[in-house]
Amino acid sequence: IHNVIFDDSKEGSLHVAMEIATLIREKADKGQTCVLGLATGSSPIRVYEELVRMHKDEGLSFKNVVTFNLDEYYPMERNNIQSYHYFMHQHLFDHVDIPAANVNIPDGTVSADDLQDYCKDYERQIEAAGGLDFQLLGIGRTGHIGFNEPGSHFNSATRDITLDHITRVDAAPAFKGLENVPRKAITMGIGTIRKAKRIVLMAWGQNKSEIVKETVEGEISSEVPATYLQEHSNTTFVLDKEAAQNLT
Numbered sequence: 001i002h003n004v005i006f007d008d009s010k011e012g013s014l015h016v017a018m019e020i021a022t023l024i025r026e027k028a029d030k031g032q033t034c035v036l037g038l039a040t041g042s043s044p045i046r047v048y049e050e051l052v053r054m055h056k057d058e059g060l061s062f063k064n065v066v067t068f069n070l071d072e073y074y075p076m077e078r079n080n081i082q083s084y085h086y087f088m089h090q091h092l093f094d095h096v097d098i099p100a101a102n103v104n105i106p107d108g109t110v111s112a113d114d115l116q117d118y119c120k121d122y123e124r125q126i127e128a129a130g131g132l133d134f135q136l137l138g139i140g141r142t143g144h145i146g147f148n149e150p151g152s153h154f155n156s157a158t159r160d161i162t163l164d165h166i167t168r169v170d171a172a173p174a175f176k177g178l179e180n181v182p183r184k185a186i187t188m189g190i191g192t193i194r195k196a197k198r199i200v201l202m203a204w205g206q207n208k209s210e211i212v213k214e215t216v217e218g219e220i221s222s223e224v225p226a227t228y229l230q231e232h233s234n235t236t237f238v239l240d241k242e243a244a245q246n247l248t
């Protein structure tokens, strides 16, 4: 893991948006699609804001972009304002020229009976698209990436998962109470994420400094699933000073 530390989250976000935009343009120049794995939550908001600005002001086109989101609550309606489907359209997809058919977000409405097949198909679609060129990640205080909570296997694939208590507590304000936070989610696996050719994890603020230290300097363990990134050869952590403050 290679760390890059910025004065603040704005500077870090601009840096990440620039890398993504450069990749999209390089692929477009070669007539290729650019396959992006995307995250939700507070960490990537400014990255999406900057990509939207580049689309409007600099003509950055998303016509050659195919996206796969990491996760979605389960069960969850698409038009629920807490859904990751809603989040992605609000922050990115509604403001750029990505073809609707190129957007993939785990579907929180599939029936329990269809869930396993659905998850297998999500994996197949990532492979059929040529695999993830770039995976954007945040990190939860449990050490989750996507919603791969402690105990996740390093070869895990897209599947349903029970959310950790801490993860639900962190989500409670947005849901106006812990009792309203879904207990489950659909998430890409650690194995899915590790196959990405390039991974960038962002963490901002003091709140993330402990888990960032454990992830970067701790032993590789399923108890902190993000530590599996230590074995990925092309991963960068983009941090602000506060998130990096405990690193030795």
Ligand code: F6R
Residues within 6 Å of the ligand: 038, 039, 040, 041, 042, 043, 044, 070, 071, 137, 138, 139, 140, 141, 144, 145, 146, 147
């Ligand atoms: C979101 C996701 C999660 C978040 C993590 C951090 O799609 O996969 O792993 O990245 O929970 O969330 P924030 O950025 O809100 O601190």
